[in-house]
Amino acid sequence: MAGEELTAFYGKYFFLFVLLIIWSGIWKGIGLWRAGRNKNLVWFVFMFVLNTAGILPLIYVLFFSNKKKK
Numbered sequence: 140m141a142g143e144e145l146t147a148f149y150g151k152y153f154f155l156f157v158l159l160i161i162w163s164g165i166w167k168g169i170g171l172w173r174a175g176r177n178k179n180l181v182w183f184v185f186m187f188v189l190n191t192a193g194i195l196p197l198i199y200v201l202f203f204s205n206k207k208k209k
Contacts, residue, residue: 163193170196173204 167186174183182203186196 159192163190166193166196166200170199173200177204179204 170186171183174180174186179199182199186199189195
């Protein structure tokens with residue numbers, strides 16, 4: 140009985156889990172790319188090491204990365 144409940148739980152939230160992985164991967168990629176391009180080693184290392192579901196990269200991209208003027 141417990142196995143069936145566990146399978147139902149995973150089946151119910153599997154889609155949300157996949158969305159969280161995609162969300163995190165996109166923002167982590169953008170954040171790491173921008174931190175590397177701006178030569179912000181501290182931010183790069185923190186984003187690379189910590190897995191924060193995309194929150195830390197999102198904060199960096201929105202508030203701390205400098206937008207370069209052409």
